[in-house]
Amino acid sequence: MTEKSFQTKSIREGHEPTNEQEHSAAIFLTSSYKFNSAEEAAKRFDKKEEGNVYSRFTNPTVDAFQNKLAALEGAEKCQATASGMSAIFATIMTILKPGEHMVASRCMFGTTIVLLNDIIEKFEIKVTFVDLPNLDDWASNVQTNTKLFLLETPSNPLGEVVDIKKLSSIAKSNNIVLAVDNCIMSPALQKPLSLGADLVIHSATKYIDGQGRCLAGAVAGKASIIDDISSFTRSTGPTLSAFNAWIVLKGLETLNLRMRAHCESAMTLASWLESQAFVEQVHYVGLNNHPHHEIASKQQSGFGGIVSFQVKGGRKEAFKLINNTKMISITANLGDTKTTITHPSSTTHVRLSDDEKKQTHITENLIRISVGLENVEDIIADLKP
Numbered sequence: 367m368t369e370k371s372f373q374t375k376s377i378r379e380g381h382e383p384t385n386e387q388e389h390s391a392a393i394f395l396t397s398s399y400k401f402n403s404a405e406e407a408a409k410r411f412d413k414k415e416e417g418n419v420y421s422r423f424t425n426p427t428v429d430a431f432q433n434k435l436a437a438l439e440g441a442e443k444c445q446a447t448a449s450g451m452s453a454i455f456a457t458i459m460t461i462l463k464p465g466e467h468m469v470a471s472r473c474m475f476g477t478t479i480v481l482l483n484d485i486i487e488k489f490e491i492k493v494t495f496v497d498l499p500n501l502d503d504w505a506s507n508v509q510t511n512t513k514l515f516l517l518e519t520p521s522n523p524l525g526e527v528v529d530i531k532k533l534s535s536i537a538k539s540n541n542i543v544l545a546v547d548n549c550i551m552s553p554a555l556q557k558p559l560s561l562g563a564d565l566v567i568h569s570a571t572k573y574i575d576g577q578g579r580c581l582a583g584a585v586a587g588k589a590s591i592i593d594d595i596s597s598f599t600r601s602t603g604p605t606l607s608a609f610n611a612w613i614v615l616k617g618l619e620t621l622n623l624r625m626r627a628h629c630e631s632a633m634t635l636a637s638w639l640e641s642q643a644f645v646e647q648v649h650y651v652g653l654n655n656h657p658h659h660e661i662a663s664k665q666q667s668g669f670g671g672i673v674s675f676q677v678k679g680g681r682k683e684a685f686k687l688i689n690n691t692k693m694i695s696i697t698a699n700l701g702d703t704k705t706t707i708t709h710p711s712s713t714t715h716v717r718l719s720d721d722e723k724k725q726t727h728i729t730e731n732l733i734r735i736s737v738g739l740e741n742v743e744d745i746i747a748d749l750k751p
């Protein structure tokens with residue numbers, strides 16, 4: 367049989383109808399499952415027989431989401447979690463022991479940086495932050511006890527990109543697990559596992575739901591690692607609810623179509639911004655003049671929906687532009703049908719020190735837009751001074 371296309375898999379994979387022959391996946395809101403006999407219960411608890419026991423372990427709606435996402439990422443297996451943060455935490459806790467070391471990109475989601483700085487440290491796990499695109503920086507910070515590389519590419523908000531294939535060969539030659547947070551691209555635009563990554567992490571809260579309705583997360587990759595992550599989530603409890611699993615499952619069906627539309631509008635908006643007198647610089651990896659355009663063109667099949675730009679002036683001018691909008695939502699969420707606008711320096715990146723802001727180029731005149739699915743002409747009209 368020929369391999370089905372991504373678009374077809376996103377519609378057809380994952381859900382197996384029950385005896386009710388439901389055409390759309392059902393929501394199994396049940397905490398536990400009953401057994402036909404005491405013997406069956408004993409076998410299930412002893413893991414001698416496959417089957418549902420309790421929804422902290424497995425649930426048919428959650429399974430359908432995991433199976434579909436695994437198919438779309440080209441992963442052997444997937445473990446869903448309650449949020450993106452619990453997916454990242456479960457990954458770190460599974461891969462690393464006290465006394466071990468990981469290397470992480472400096473340009474990651476704000477709460478990921480807080481997790482690494484304030485929480486992970488308590489487990490006596492050491493973290494070194496490096497410059498995302500700089501392969502020498504990753505290689506030179508490897509220690510004998512380094513077990514994990516963690517990153518997002520392209521970075522948010524500036525769209526910096528690392529060559530995943532080249533980084534994976536550094537990871538492989540040092541027996542390091544390479545985990546890529548693929549939230550900003552989604553599997554519709556980038557498949558890190560096919561480029562050599564071991565794990566893909568998701569905040570399904572963003573593009574996978576795509577409509578701003580719920581929190582969800584997942585980790586996908588090699589079955590041996592995912593099984594260990596599943597053991598961690600079973601016993602610590604950041605389980606995805608069946609209801610939220612159903613929302614993100616249905617979100618995956620339209621993911622590819624939505625991502626193409628986000629990309630198209632982001633490109634139109636970025637090009638328009640470049641020609642505006644109030645704009646100092648536009649940061650969109652889809653533009654030819656972005657420093658990482660070439661590598662992004664190779665490893666991504668689209669450039670995504672996040673456009674950042676610097677206005678002429680400072681914080682005052684940036685706030686003025688944000689406050690002038692009437693339709694666009696002032697909120698830090700991204701990956702929604704609704705276009706959102708935010709000032710990273712005072713919101714998503716406010717916990718960074720002045721030095722860290724400088725290193726990651728989060729300036730006072732920087733604005734981030736997550737381009738939604740409204741007509742792009744209406745988005746542009748709302749940004750005109």
Ligand SMILES: *Cc1c(COP(=O)(O)O)cnc(C)c1O
Binds near residue numbers: 449478550569570571
């Ligand atoms: C939002 C986000 C997260 C955290 O996900 P939650 O679902 O909010 O816990 C992690 N990584 C990236 C890149 C994000 O944008």
